[in-house]
Amino acid sequence: MDTESTRTEWIRQQNELRARRIANDQLDFSVNITPRHIDSAAVDSSSSAPPVDMLDPLVRDFVSSRGDTASFDSSFEGLRYVGGVDIGFDHEEDQRGVRGPREAIAGATAVAVLVVLELPTLKVVYKDMEEGRLTLPYIPTFLAFRELPLLLRLFARLRSHPTWAHVFPQVVLVDGNGILHPRMMGLAAHLGIVADVPTIGVAKNFLHMNAEHLTVDGVKAGMKALHEASTGAMLPADGSGQALRSMLAPQVQEVDSSSDVTGALSGLSAIAPSGTSHTDFMPLIGSSGQLYGVTLLPTPSTTNPIFVSPGHRVSARTTLFLAKKLSLFRIPEPVRQADKIGRLRLSQLAKSAG
Structure with a gap:
């Protein structure tokens, strides 16, 4: 060979x-995923960032959920x-x-x-x-x-x-x-x-994926930060993440950028919304801005995450919620x-x- x-x-x-x-849903069943609550205060109208409607809807949904699938109603x-x-x-x-x-x-x-x-x-x-x-x-x-x-x-x-x-x-x-x-x-x-x-x-x-600054150490550190701080999203540390940070202001507080945790994130920075009590997933967004999937804790008792990503004819959002719905264990x-x-x-x- x-x-x-x-x-x-x-x-x-x-x-x-x-x-x-x-990349989108081409399924013979219907998917209904709706936010339980939309906080208009999460959008900073004074920001120069693009309007919410102009953001990638998949990324917008992930960010809006604060990393908690319980903030959505889903049915199939x-x-x-x-x-x-x-x-x-x-x-x-x-x-x-x-x-x-x-x-x-x-x-x-x-x-x-x-x-x-x-x-x-x-x-x-x-x-x-x-x-x-x-x-x-x-x-x-x-x-x-x-x-x-x-x-x-x-x-x-x-x-x-x-x-x-x-x-x-x-x-x-x-x-x-x-x-x-x-x-x-x-x-x-x-x-x-x-x-x-x-x-x-x-x-x-x-x-x-080193080229996208998605590394094992970075993901582990990110999940640790998310779990401990009940954070809700992972955003690129470069300019592509600024619009999403602005979208979440003033509801979020940034993890200390000088900490060892964020230093290990390899191009990603964690943001933590106030008032959230649970985080069960973290979007995996490369330094290019590409959303590759999520790191998921499928059940409340799960401590070791799995890595879920779309394959073919299933959107990233449906991928997340189906994996969650079909999990009795890790x-x-x-x-x-x-x-x-x-x-x-x-x-x-x-x-x-x-």
Whole structure:
């Protein structure tokens, strides 16, 4: 495998797919998300910043919420079937007998799982697995090229199933990133475009993007600041954040810019509204002003965040509220159930091999 030439080709394909990605909601169910309360005092009319109506509506909604999904009413009428996707790996050696992190081993046995949950019960009504050896190693930011073949077989099988095709998911949550990716083409986005299905990326670990000043340390520090100060938004520290800061004045107080916390934010500054009691998400906005997704604490008892980003045919706002709605624990239920089923199968394979 010529790694350099392969990467060049994969980047070309990712860029082509990115041009086909649909960033707004194209769903067969209705989405209704409305603020519970709009505080007109949050807008500084004397500011020279652009009027609120001129701001990106996605960013405006995130800022208006003060980082608290409870400040919105959300409903999804007509949504009945939600999919979850996960791929697990065994601990086998690769073809050369080399051991390493299981996700990095070429030749490891993988189990891909697709589940469909029915709303409102979140009961699993369909599950399917695809097993196979992955011939490619794990290369950061190119996950889809390794895992997509197994996943596409699962979707094709369900689409043509004589009995279960009617439960084909209306939206799919994927264990992986959507546009929270250097080329905005993580596994969820890639899968959504190729399979032509609305997708949301749900990642347990943060994929840092130095070019956008989005780093692991910065996000951790930001979440710590948000949690401790009940802050409600993350804004770019450069000029692109000034309009949003003005929009929130005089309701906010800036975190001390000399503190170690804000120093670790790598181009982002935290702002904290007064009078808020809870913060469960933080928008992930790069230094370019691009909104990549959110860091989310899905339940009140969650202390370790997940990283949620739009994939394909789902807006950033709908991504946030669906991930929240579908979470009983830290991991949204469709992905959690797919992970459970995959782990059980891998355990069975390990026992039979031993």
